[in-house]
Amino acid sequence: xRIIAGKYRGRRLKSPPSxxxxxxxxxxxxxxxxxxxxxxQGARFLDLCAGSGAVGIEALSRGAAHVTxxxxxxxxxTLIEANVNALQVDPHRVDVVTAEASxxxxxxxxxxxxxxxxxxxxxxxxxxxxxxxxxxxxxAVRILSKKGIVVVEHFSKNVLDEExxxxxxxxxxxxxxxxxxxxALKTNVSV
Numbered sequence: 001x002r003i004i005a006g007k008y009r010g011r012r013l014k015s016p017p018s019x020x021x022x023x024x025x026x027x028x029x030x031x032x033x034x035x036x037x038x039x040x041q042g043a044r045f046l047d048l049c050a051g052s053g054a055v056g057i058e059a060l061s062r063g064a065a066h067v068t069x070x071x072x073x074x075x076x077x078t079l080i081e082a083n084v085n086a087l088q089v090d091p092h093r094v095d096v097v098t099a100e101a102s103x104x105x106x107x108x109x110x111x112x113x114x115x116x117x118x119x120x121x122x123x124x125x126x127x128x129x130x131x132x133x134x135x136x137x138x139x140a141v142r143i144l145s146k147k148g149i150v151v152v153e154h155f156s157k158n159v160l161d162e163e164x165x166x167x168x169x170x171x172x173x174x175x176x177x178x179x180x181x182x183x184a185l186k187t188n189v190s191v
Contacts (some may be wrong), residue, residue: 001015001052003058005058006060008057008060008087013057013086014086016052016075016079025176025178027175029054031175031180033059033062035171035173035180039117039149040062040064042063042065043065043117044065044114045064046119048101048120048123049072049101049123050069050071050080052083053080053083054083057084059120060093064118066092066093068094068096069094070097070099072098072100072101077098084096101121105136115142115144115148116144119143119149119150119151120151122152122153129154129160130161133150133152133164133167133183136165144185148185150183152183153179153180160181164183166186167183167184168183168184168185169183
């Protein structure tokens with residue numbers, strides 16, 4: 001796995017030792033960041049179910065101001081920290097949290113000084129997406145900036161709902177077996 005563009009372009013990352021973690025492919029990550037390009041500079045980015053941290057590190061490489069990595073496995077936390085340290089990322093630009101996604105949103109996100117501009121949510125494909133997305137939609141005022149977005153990576157055959165509380169899907173990109181669904185506050189989505 002490598003960083004595709006930006007400050008850390010071409011640098012290799014350590015991969016998770018287990019096959020239970022499914023890293024976002026280089027091709028899908030490139031598609032994601034081509035879409036996010038106008039939003040990434042200076043953004044506060046949440047990499048929820050971070051795995052290797054490749055997506056959040058790509059965000060840092062492309063100019064995100066701060067990334068919070070969240071994963072429930074302690075081994076994954078150690079891997080993310082090793083990847084961030086190998087790149088000599090300024091520690092003030094990064095937080096690495098060991099927590100389940102819902103737990104972090106309920107407890108940890110309350111401690112955040114500012115809401116996130118971009119939330120990238122990539123749980124295992126067999127996970128319950130709805131509870132996390134409904135929670136974000138119901139508490140968007142606290143968790144998401146006014147023009148913030150939520151991007152969900154999911155199995156293409158698993159079509160997510162169009163709306164979750166105050167969130168509405170405005171774009172879906174399919175690439176092979178994976179899809180990216182983009183959500184924003186309903187007030188920001190053109191009909």
